[in-house]
Amino acid sequence: MKVEASFVRSAASAGDLPRDGLAEVALVGRSNVGKSSLLNALVRRRIARTSAAPGKTRLANIYRVVRGSGAPFYVVDLPGYGYARGGSGEFEGLVAAYFARVRLKADTTSAVRSVRLQPDPAALLLVDSRHPGLESDLEAWAWLRDTVDGAAIVATKIDKLARGERIRALREFESACEHSVLPVSAVTGEGLDELWKLIDQLANNSSSRKEPRSSHNSNPPRATARRPRSE
Ligand SMILES: Nc1nc2c(ncn2[C@@H]2O[C@H](COP(=O)(O)OP(=O)(O)OP(=O)(O)O)[C@@H](O)[C@H]2O)c(=O)[nH]1
Numbered sequence: 001m002k003v004e005a006s007f008v009r010s011a012a013s014a015g016d017l018p019r020d021g022l023a024e025v026a027l028v029g030r031s032n033v034g035k036s037s038l039l040n041a042l043v044r045r046r047i048a049r050t051s052a053a054p055g056k057t058r059l060a061n062i063y064r065v066v067r068g069s070g071a072p073f074y075v076v077d078l079p080g081y082g083y084a085r086g087g088s089g090e091f092e093g094l095v096a097a098y099f100a101r102v103r104l105k106a107d108t109t110s111a112v113r114s115v116r117l118q119p120d121p122a123a124l125l126l127v128d129s130r131h132p133g134l135e136s137d138l139e140a141w142a143w144l145r146d147t148v149d150g151a152a153i154v155a156t157k158i159d160k161l162a163r164g165e166r167i168r169a170l171r172e173f174e175s176a177c178e179h180s181v182l183p184v185s186a187v188t189g190e191g192l193d194e195l196w197k198l199i200d201q202l203a204n205n206s207s208s209r210k211e212p213r214s215s216h217n218s219n220p221p222r223a224t225a226r227r228p229r230s231e
């Protein structure tokens with residue numbers, strides 16, 4: 001399927017983030033986990049800068065993506081956590097501001113009415129398949145799952161694990177996160193078709209939170225909806 005992707009801009013603060021109502025899927029994860037590489041693999045172009053040195057992406061880089069005849073949406077490549085000073089897994093600065101827009105929606109004052117027009121961003125949490133159960137990833141997942149309406153977990157660099165290791169690692173991830181984890185590789189392309197399906201769901205759900213859900217889109221999402229506190 002044809003994929004068109006273009007760089008929109010780098011956002012240094014919440015004011016630079018999209019406000020035109022298109023769906024957004026954010027890539028969240030530790031520095032060096034492979035966020036930018038995965039985006040490049042998905043759109044089959046080196047659109048995002050990658051580096052072996054962690055902390056390459058310090059701004060939120062926004063890309064507009066159209067796949068086949070689907071609706072356009074944004075992919076937001078967020079700065080990695082766990083690299084900045086004291087980064088113990090807490091979301092810092094721009095990442096917190098990005099998702100804070102979700103929380104603003106609870107506010108009904110006229111000052112935030114323009115923000116309310118933007119659909120909730122969905123999030124893909126990327127974890128390195130070689131390192132299951134890192135505290136910073138678990139903290140990030142706990143936070144996302146309580147804060148973001150559509151969130152899913154993707155295990156990157158699966159090509160680096162032998163068959164037995166990958167089964168063990170995925171099992172560890174799934175038991176630590178209590179959620180399914182999709183293994184992918186930006187190098188071999190493994191898992192990318194499944195990831196596109198997941199992204200389509202997240203993007204469609206994101207936009208349908210703003211518009212009434214259309215009848216052809218009634219499948220339940222595989223991604224996690226916000227977890228009730230009592231669960
Ligand atoms: N073998 C393998 N290497 C990968 C894969 N994905 C990324 N890498 C490598 O991992 C390193 C980091 O990749 P990036 O895509 O820059 O990581 P990032 O998460 O965007 O990093 P920051 O921008 O620093 O947050 C690079 O050396 C990539 O080549 C993968 O699927 N397989």
Ligand SMILES: [Mg+2]
Pocket residue numbers: 035036037049050056057077
């Ligand atoms: Mg990056």
